[in-house]
Amino acid sequence: MPSVVDPIRVARRLRVRGVVQGVGFRPFVYRSAHRLGLVGWVRNDGGGVEIEVEGSAALLDAFTQCLAGEAPPLARVDSIEPEVIAPDDARRDFTILPSAGGAVATAIGPDAGVCAACLAELFDPADRRWRYPFINCTHCGPRYTLTRRLPYDRASTSMAGFELCADCAAEYRQPGDRRFHAEPNACPACGPRLGLYEPHGLPVPAGDPLADAVRRLQLGEIVAIKGLGGFHLACDAGNAQAVARLRQRKRRPDQPLALMVASAASLAGRARLTAPEQAALESAARPIVLVGKLPGCDAAFPGVAPGLDEIGVMLPATPLHYLLFHEAAGRPAGTAWLAAAQPLALVMTSANPHGEPLVQCNDEAVARLADIADVLLMHDRDIVVRCDDSVLRLRSDLPAAPAGTPGAGVQFLRRARGFTPLALPLDAGGPAVLAFGAHFKATLCLARGAEAFLSQHIGGLDNPAACAALDEAASHLQAILATRPAAVAHDAHPDYYSTRAAVALAAALDVPAIAVQHHHAHLAAVCAEHRLRGPLLGLAADGTGLGTDGLPWGGELLYVDGADFRRLGHLSPLPLPGGDRAAREPWRMACAALHALGRADAAARRYAARPHVGQVQAMLVRGTRCPSSTSLGRWFDAAAGLLGVCDVMTFEGQAAMRLETLARRFGASQPLSGGYHIDPRPPAGPSVLSLLPLLRQLADEADAARGAAHFHATLIDGLAHWIGDAADATGVRRVALSGGCLHNRLLAAGLRKRLAGRGLAVFEARQVPPGDGGIALGQAWVARAELRRGMP
Numbered sequence: 001m002p003s004v005v006d007p008i009r010v011a012r013r014l015r016v017r018g019v020v021q022g023v024g025f026r027p028f029v030y031r032s033a034h035r036l037g038l039v040g041w042v043r044n045d046g047g048g049v050e051i052e053v054e055g056s057a058a059l060l061d062a063f064t065q066c067l068a069g070e071a072p073p074l075a076r077v078d079s080i081e082p083e084v085i086a087p088d089d090a091r092r093d094f095t096i097l098p099s100a101g102g103a104v105a106t107a108i109g110p111d112a113g114v115c116a117a118c119l120a121e122l123f124d125p126a127d128r129r130w131r132y133p134f135i136n137c138t139h140c141g142p143r144y145t146l147t148r149r150l151p152y153d154r155a156s157t158s159m160a161g162f163e164l165c166a167d168c169a170a171e172y173r174q175p176g177d178r179r180f181h182a183e184p185n186a187c188p189a190c191g192p193r194l195g196l197y198e199p200h201g202l203p204v205p206a207g208d209p210l211a212d213a214v215r216r217l218q219l220g221e222i223v224a225i226k227g228l229g230g231f232h233l234a235c236d237a238g239n240a241q242a243v244a245r246l247r248q249r250k251r252r253p254d255q256p257l258a259l260m261v262a263s264a265a266s267l268a269g270r271a272r273l274t275a276p277e278q279a280a281l282e283s284a285a286r287p288i289v290l291v292g293k294l295p296g297c298d299a300a301f302p303g304v305a306p307g308l309d310e311i312g313v314m315l316p317a318t319p320l321h322y323l324l325f326h327e328a329a330g331r332p333a334g335t336a337w338l339a340a341a342q343p344l345a346l347v348m349t350s351a352n353p354h355g356e357p358l359v360q361c362n363d364e365a366v367a368r369l370a371d372i373a374d375v376l377l378m379h380d381r382d383i384v385v386r387c388d389d390s391v392l393r394l395r396s397d398l399p400a401a402p403a404g405t406p407g408a409g410v411q412f413l414r415r416a417r418g419f420t421p422l423a424l425p426l427d428a429g430g431p432a433v434l435a436f437g438a439h440f441k442a443t444l445c446l447a448r449g450a451e452a453f454l455s456q457h458i459g460g461l462d463n464p465a466a467c468a469a470l471d472e473a474a475s476h477l478q479a480i481l482a483t484r485p486a487a488v489a490h491d492a493h494p495d496y497y498s499t500r501a502a503v504a505l506a507a508a509l510d511v512p513a514i515a516v517q518h519h520h521a522h523l524a525a526v527c528a529e530h531r532l533r534g535p536l537l538g539l540a541a542d543g544t545g546l547g548t549d550g551l552p553w554g555g556e557l558l559y560v561d562g563a564d565f566r567r568l569g570h571l572s573p574l575p576l577p578g579g580d581r582a583a584r585e586p587w588r589m590a591c592a593a594l595h596a597l598g599r600a601d602a603a604a605r606r607y608a609a610r611p612h613v614g615q616v617q618a619m620l621v622r623g624t625r626c627p628s629s630t631s632l633g634r635w636f637d638a639a640a641g642l643l644g645v646c647d648v649m650t651f652e653g654q655a656a657m658r659l660e661t662l663a664r665r666f667g668a669s670q671p672l673s674g675g676y677h678i679d680p681r682p683p684a685g686p687s688v689l690s691l692l693p694l695l696r697q698l699a700d701e702a703d704a705a706r707g708a709a710h711f712h713a714t715l716i717d718g719l720a721h722w723i724g725d726a727a728d729a730t731g732v733r734r735v736a737l738s739g740g741c742l743h744n745r746l747l748a749a750g751l752r753k754r755l756a757g758r759g760l761a762v763f764e765a766r767q768v769p770p771g772d773g774g775i776a777l778g779q780a781w782v783a784r785a786e787l788r789r790g791m792p
Helices: 025-036 057-069 116-122 166-173 209-218 240-250 275-282 319-328 362-369 464-480 497-509 518-530 579-583 586-596 600-606 613-622 632-642 654-666 692-698 704-730 745-757 772-790
Strands: 009-019 039-045 048-056 076-085 094-096 194-197 223-226 231-236 288-293 310-314 346-350 375-379 391-394 410-414 423-425 433-435 445-448 451-454 487-491 513-516 536-546 552-561 564-571 677-679 687-690 734-738 761-764
Touching: 009 057, 025 039, 025 048, 025 057, 025 094, 048 057, 057 076, 116 319, 194 209, 209 223, 209 231, 209 319, 209 375, 223 319, 223 362, 231 240, 231 362, 240 346, 275 288, 275 391, 362 375, 410 772, 433 464, 433 497, 433 772, 445 772, 451 772, 464 497, 487 497, 487 772, 497 513, 513 518, 513 772, 518 536, 518 552, 518 734, 518 761, 518 772, 536 632, 536 704, 552 632, 552 687, 552 704, 564 704, 579 586, 579 632, 586 600, 586 613, 586 632, 586 692, 600 613, 632 654, 632 692, 632 704, 654 704, 654 745, 677 704, 687 704, 692 704, 704 745, 734 745, 745 761
Parallel strands: 039 094, 223 375, 288 391, 433 487, 487 513, 536 734, 564 687, 734 761
Antiparallel strands: 009 048, 009 076, 039 048, 194 375, 223 231, 231 346, 288 310, 391 410, 423 451, 433 445, 445 451, 536 552, 552 564, 677 687
């Protein structure tokens, strides 16, 4: 506070934009104003937070600096816009006014994990919220998943039906209390309640639902647990039979499951945890973090992440999760028990049976989980928005992250709870665009002003329920941001449900529907995130995406400049015997590779036990039902098939993930001599990178791990030469790397190092996934560029 107070009273109106609703910002403003002896008021409105404040000029300056530099932990102040107004001599105090309406230019914050203060109360037997599963304050708890609309007030959330008791109301009205204007505030007397139910919906006559749920987990049962953005399916991670039963019931035989432990201490001796990884685990977002396994991991958690060298780990994200471990620990007082390793570890996987959307409400849980869960642990607070767990990993080779982003080295595999709907800053404003993403790992993106809002992960659009979830998310995103799109963007594939939904919405709104080529969108997402303008080169490497020639692409070297792109090169195409089935059965891709190498007889011998090998051979000979694809994902599959790593996949990317694990286990390897060749770009077409020489050598490799290491090293060498030569030819020195194959750490880190060594600036997806989960951002960016080009 300044030592000399200016006696002349002035007044200002301050408009604060950013994540400033639902994060304790108004109480913070109130306390700051009182500390400085200022008068006026603060309120929420559609634009964020509006403040009128009076005092000396020096104190108003100090107040403004405080708003920017000392905001609550969950707040993000993007801008403070001051306006001089006339003083009101009648003002004698500083107050919080009821929220106002107006055009919405702000956003609600994401859900946040339990803060230290609430955790202390949760485990204090003398506190009135001892063991209350819904404890929260302005620094933690649900936000996005219980909010129906802005401004953010209790009446706009699923807490509207829970009337505050006298004690909670007093906290809500007390400016010095950390629950001052905490909208989800509640206690056992007035808030949501927990119940245990049989799979078909009948209440379990248990005195303590939570204690009974823990007992059942310890007996090996599967418990469906209602969380923040949906249900989880949980079982004892140390019980091999329980894990196997969960896999069988969920029809998920091999896909890795997430592990929840009480604290980082419980991972000792089981997982290799770096300081940045621990910080990410313990952050308010509470994501699933992929960490390296230690030798005892698979024995301790049998069947949780088979065949891989990393495991997805998360810490409790809600009070309810904490209480499961607290009960198992014998209900100790205080929080000191969390510093010690706890014996209980839980599989905590999304309750989305058979690839359907995440289960959201109680009735839905009874209808959809009765054949999977042995018991349901539910409560009576509605989940307004489905929001799955976020998944990320940390890469030490990535440069420092920009200020206000999750942290150095973070790369998303799935962006959802804890991060949705945080805005991504764009390089400029423009018309509002709603982008519908692709078909797999679907997300939406709404670009509004100079920000882009990515929806939560929705998943594959293979069934009507998932398609309905996409429509629901599109409606909610428009409503929560109060934005009517001026255009709608979608993938160029005409048969995707996301395309049909986008075209239908555009017709209903009478706005343009803009198709964006799949791989152009992948690279555009990197441009959008890093706010890049002007031309760049890009490698878009994934499983599939419709090309401009009507064929499936997936290993593309593109020149990108805003709404325009040119195909400079591609991987040599491989036939897909049986079409899409070949993308699920790597042995078919191995047959295709051997056929291309003139070794069809070797394929017949190697895969003689496969019932359809004769048909596959005939398809390849006749060229029927064998569409060609330039997909890098299919080259990974062919290598995995040749090395015997994975013949048939039960989940997307399984073969490539196992191949990467083996390569890391083997260690550093040199590229194979003559392992690829690059056909120069002809005058009328793209250059071609062929990896057939590499597969010729892998076909006779007896050591799968050594072959996997050779595959990665040679692939990186070939791609780096190919991209580097294109950079030299075009004079473009910036390169974007994107597409689902860039989830592979060996590939991404190796390419980054090699390209940087050639003096190229390398950009990757960081704040959105490099795979299809980030493609909607690229679609919105391209559509805006298209609209700008068409403007007079």
